[in-house]
Amino acid sequence: MNNYFTQVKDVLTQAQITKKFDKFHKLYEEFKNNKLEFIQLDVVEIFQEPSYKDICNIVSPNGVPKRQNLNTQEGIINLLHAIAHIEYSAIDLKIIN
Helix, strand or coil: CEEEHHHHHHHCCCCCCHHHHHCCCCCCCHHHCCECCCCCCCCEECCCCCHHHHHHCCCHHHHCCCCCCCCCHHHHHHHHHHHHHHHHHHHHEECCC
């Protein structure tokens, strides 16, 4: 059996998009078919840059425009979209090894 945590790390650290999706689909299939072990690993690894650094423009938090119009549906959607990106980046930068 494969270890869930090892495979999640492999998905998150894969920089090439097509390989990242392929690895995710393999992980998901193994998860659905109960072919994974859930053995927590001992070491926490902190990455200094995200795996997707070559395909996007990474900016300082000070360089991001402030969210406005939070009283409109479009403003709320934009805020939730930004939070999703922030959380994805946090997961990508700090994953359990």
